[in-house]
Amino acid sequence: MEGMLGSPAATGVFTSLLNQIGYAAKLVTSKVRRAGIADVLGATDHVNVQGETVMKLDEEANSTLIKTLKRRGHCAAVASEELDEIEHFSDDPRARYVVMFDPLDGSSNIDVNISIGTIFGVLRRDESAIKVDEKVFLKPGRELAAAGYVIYGSSTMLVLSTGRERGVHGFTYDPTVGEFLLSHEDIKIPEKGSTYSINEGNSGRWTAGVKKWNEHLKAEDKADGRPYGMRYVGTLVADAHRTLLRGGIFAYPSDTKSPEGKLRLLYEANPFAFLFEAAGGSATDGTQRILDIVPTKLHQRTGLVLGSKKDVELFSEFAAGKR
Structure with missing residues (x-):
């Protein structure tokens, strides 16, 4: 090694x-x-x-x-x-x-x-x-x-x-x-995937933009490669690992119950954002690049969306109300 x-x-x-x-x-x-x-x-x-x-x-x-x-x-x-x-x-x-x-x-x-x-x-x-x-x-x-x-x-x-x-x-x-x-060797995430990973049990607490994005991925459109398949284990490492190797998107966005997000910036979000960007992917909290966030406390939480570049870009557009 x-x-x-x-x-x-x-x-x-x-x-x-x-x-x-x-x-x-x-x-x-x-x-x-x-x-x-x-x-x-x-x-x-x-x-x-x-x-x-x-x-x-x-x-x-x-x-x-x-x-x-x-x-x-x-x-x-x-x-x-x-x-x-x-x-x-x-x-x-x-x-x-x-x-x-x-x-x-x-x-x-x-x-x-x-x-x-x-x-x-x-x-x-x-x-x-x-x-x-x-x-x-x-x-x-x-x-x-x-x-x-x-x-x-x-x-x-x-x-x-x-x-x-x-x-x-x-x-x-x-x-x-x-x-x-x-x-x-030299893992590269596909530019666009065909699966998404999110806990849909939280959908009642999502913003309107995230709900609209979720429905978009499930809508039939063969030309656009939809609907996406859903894959969700419930362990960040397992869900992110699959996404890194096969492409697609993992999302744990902030919601009304956890407005600052659920995952830890230092221990979870930053390491995965670093890896995904190094592999050609993207990582955001929904509004900004994860790797640009300056932490103010050890156990700071954040929303986390990471995956193939095009899939993360699409999420950001919906989250910002542009779609």
Whole structure:
């Protein structure tokens, strides 16, 4: 995997950090595969900062990532969806990066054996900053040094990008040799797809523009490739992974219940927006580019629409009332 990791200006520290994330993914894979027989299914008695009940496997994955990233001194701090505040490791200038992550996306699907995943983003630490604090993480997604996710499905796959110029690559875990092997080189999302992914159970809370867009996709028009097929798992990693490989659109727009949106900007939206743009797609909150949003707090939420360029453009037109 090492040969695909770096950027032209990459150092051994950067590559080592990404390998640490890969190593953590191997450990989490082992826990996921044995979840049903190792007493790590079900919920804990804890509630996280998001107001959500913490699942046992959530806690295991979070602990694994923190311990692994702390080990070699390359990471100065981490921010996790499961933690109220950042976990500070070091102010040493040799700790050049900070990492933010959702340790286990799709917690509600853990106990029913549906694909789940880990999402992460890496930021370079400001060299002029003497002390590492929350402000280091509050940067727009366009400043990410790397982003990726791990999907624990029929196989375990790590999808990673270190920037548009380096592309997006997928590595499938081979348990017989204990390594992630390149299986999907230079992933490019189709310019237009034929499927959409959205929770239509929320339709009563959507704006008029989103409702109109949804009806448009379901209307018959063979010349335009409609109706679109609906595909919705309910795990962001699984729905986004399928959309990245096959094209189409994933949408979790803001609505009357969640006017600021539901998904977390730092841990979910930014990493996926970074990946989709690097693969030739687009990502928006419905009105602006996700990667241009300047966060003001660690657990900031946002609407998220990502996918094929033409499909996202069409959504934006409907959302703005232009269609």
